[in-house]
Amino acid sequence: MSTPAPKPAPAPKRRADAVRNRQLALDAAMALLAEPDRALTVEAIAARAGLGAATVVRAFGGKDALLDAAIARLLEPVVRRARDLLAEAAPYDALCTFLRELVAFQTAHHAASDQLGGLDLPATTALRADLVAAVEEMLDGARRDGRIRSDLDPALATSLIGATALAVARAEPSSPGLTDAYLTVLLDGLRSPAASPSARGT
Numbered sequence: 001m002s003t004p005a006p007k008p009a010p011a012p013k014r015r016a017d018a019v020r021n022r023q024l025a026l027d028a029a030m031a032l033l034a035e036p037d038r039a040l041t042v043e044a045i046a047a048r049a050g051l052g053a054a055t056v057v058r059a060f061g062g063k064d065a066l067l068d069a070a071i072a073r074l075l076e077p078v079v080r081r082a083r084d085l086l087a088e089a090a091p092y093d094a095l096c097t098f099l100r101e102l103v104a105f106q107t108a109h110h111a112a113s114d115q116l117g118g119l120d121l122p123a124t125t126a127l128r129a130d131l132v133a134a135v136e137e138m139l140d141g142a143r144r145d146g147r148i149r150s151d152l153d154p155a156l157a158t159s160l161i162g163a164t165a166l167a168v169a170r171a172e173p174s175s176p177g178l179t180d181a182y183l184t185v186l187l188d189g190l191r192s193p194a195a196s197p198s199a200r201g202t
Helices: 011-033 042-049 053-060 063-088 091-113 122-144 154-170 176-190
Strands: none
Touching: 011 042, 011 053, 011 063, 011 091, 042 053, 042 063, 053 063, 063 091, 063 122, 091 122, 091 154, 091 176, 122 154, 154 176
């Protein structure tokens, strides 16, 4: 009587290892995104994760996909927060609160953006578009409420907010006073001339 051939190793174990390696690589990439002047290379991510570079590439298919997943993971709560504020507060109040939180987020992660040029980041691109749409909704609502001026092109106002917020976030050393000044000047500039003195708080 012949001896039965040995059974292959069960697939679930291999899948569990792949899931674990993917999470380790993702956590490492997110940690490096928050560290200024750190190169976002596959080798650096692999070293932080305690994995081989080939394992990291295999887990995601390449550096672009890994960074896209990591940045998307960071942006998702920011977009969710913007949507929550729109649902919970008046548009102008939502805008004031969100701008301060946006500067804080960009201060923590702006250094990584310099290394993302030329990468294929579809999930990140989609979330950034969602973020812009949320800010535009805040501006549109505040404009309808008479809280901000109506003579500025909406797209231009959104670009102004994004560009200046990033500039403040990049300031070295970072300063809460600079953030306060930025918000005061920006919101004063956006405010409708017809707004009552009681509406002038930020």
